[in-house]
Amino acid sequence: MHSLAQEIKAFSRNNLRKQCTRVTTLTGKKIIETWKDARIHVEEVEPSGGGGCGYVQDLSSDLQVGVVKPWLLLGSQDAARDLDTLRKHKDGVVLVHCNAGVSRAATIVIGFLMNSEEISFTSAFSLVKNARPSICPNSGFMEQLRTYQESKESNKYDKIPEVERDNTS
Numbered sequence: 001m002h003s004l005a006q007e008i009k010a011f012s013r014n015n016l017r018k019q020c021t022r023v024t025t026l027t028g029k030k031i032i033e034t035w036k037d038a039r040i041h042v043e044e045v046e047p048s049g050g051g052g053c054g055y056v057q058d059l060s061s062d063l064q065v066g067v068v069k070p071w072l073l074l075g076s077q078d079a080a081r082d083l084d085t086l087r088k089h090k091d092g093v094v095l096v097h098c099n100a101g102v103s104r105a106a107t108i109v110i111g112f113l114m115n116s117e118e119i120s121f122t123s124a125f126s127l128v129k130n131a132r133p134s135i136c137p138n139s140g141f142m143e144q145l146r147t148y149q150e151s152k153e154s155n156k157y158d159k160i161p162e163v164e165r166d167n168t169s
Helices: 004-010 077-081 083-087 104-116 121-131 139-168
Strands: 020-024 030-036 039-045 066-069 072-076 094-098
Touching: 066 121, 072 077, 072 104, 077 083, 077 094, 094 104, 104 121, 104 139, 121 139
Parallel strands: 072 094
Antiparallel strands: 020 030, 030 039, 066 072
């Protein structure tokens, strides 16, 4: 077994694995970055076609509307713009939507259910996921929902003594 001092003394850049980083810019330009002689070398690569977005674009309309509650719908902007889709649902309902109906709108609906129905994050998430399986709130939104859950739980315990004090007066 080697000590840390021995490991440091034996260190050599030549023993490091060669690494490269593949980058696709927003314009679709593809670059490979590598380190040679303690300097970064950038090499432009021929694009492989496909639109240059770094991901596959789905240009088809998303007209699926998730019925979370009989009066609460979740969908995308495609559904919000399609009158035939909207007419399928009775008057007096609310359609919560964002660009794709996956992250922002789903987060709002989950938070709303946690507050109005007084249910847990897990229950609200499951309810919304069952209504619209494509939901996937981003990690920041998920953290905010969990924080909201924690604050609801701590507030619930904070209010118990107030109720007890009111009953003893």
